């Protein structure tokens with residue numbers, strides 16, 4: 430699966446912050462990745478929901494090729510058209526407000542944090558976010574990421590973050606005050622193991638933000654771009670955020686992040702308040718526009734809902750048969766809890782059978798296939814999983 434020499438070179442050249450699975454990829458197509466020997470692996474991770482349109486989607490490849498031959502980047506000192514077109518698309522498909530571009534999810538969180546702090550003024554410096562939530566690993570984003578294990582080595586963090594357990598309405602009520610500049614949530618908590626928030630809890634967050642004068646930041650970095658069915662997961666809950674963060678699949682695999690805010694909040698940043706040299710490059714935006722046109726598609730979204738429901742029913746079947754403890758999901762964002770701590774072993778056994786999944790904890794295995802995956806392909810995942818769990 431992987432050459433010894435590749436592992437040795439990686440260990441000598443790269444910092445030790447990633448634990449990689451023992452496989453190397455040299456090519457991708459649709460829902461498949463291929464190793465140097467040409468063995469295909471069914472990708473059930475999409476680069477952590479980063480390549481929803483599938484690997485090397487022909488439209489994305491064509492857009493990158495064409496743009497790369499014309500203009501790659503200019504910085505934000507000048508006007509370029511792909512950036513404006515992509516901002517118009519984000520504005521018109523979400524809250525109708527202006528857009529800020531950056532290069533990753535964590536940078537989108539940082540921009541949202543600065544925007545909320547500036548909008549809140551000197552008296553509103555607190556954030557309320559959720560225990561087990563994930564918003565990125567840079568210092569501001571890490572402060573909103575309610576996971577002590579990830580924060581510990583990096584204290585002191587940005588002050589003012591308060592965490593409440595997901596779906597605990599009383600705790601949310603108690604945490605939000607006139608000092609809160611923003612409440613930050615994911616509609617489905619992804620990194621900690623795919624936990625959809627109760628719709629009532631999300632609606633309460635919206636109400637409390639309105640009552641207290643705080644902003645509601647919805648982090649759609651993992652849930653966005655049709656991953657859960659709708660283009661943005663908040664659209665199925667019937668609320669509208671004040672601020673939304675996007676990244677991952679927005680770029681079709683090419684790095685880009687974005688923050689959009691509703692009209693009235695979208696003029697918070699003024700020249701000099703925030704920026705990024707690379708952000709909104711013609712190349713990144715051309716790739717993103719191509720991916721957006723693939724993913725903002727009713728037929729694809731129906732497919733995600735139908736195949737997601739079918740896959741979740743299959744996972745539930747494993748629970749019913751005593752092979753798993755719980756199944757959760759929305760659209761093609763799913764997870765199972767195991768009855769024991771065999772998560773890493775299950776991932777490794779699935780890899781051996783040619784399926785890429787990951788475990789978000791020793792007990793939880795997550796599935797985020799490219800949205801172009803077929804029902805037949807997902808059936809093979811379920812069959813392999815049954816085999817692995819029954820072993």
Ligand SMILES: Cc1ncc(COP(=O)(O)O)c(C=O)c1O
Nearest residue numbers: 533534535563564565648650651
């Ligand atoms: C919900 C959410 N927010 C933010 C991030 C951070 O994105 P990035 O890794 O691009 O910095 C992630 C990454 O997994 C995420 O899932």
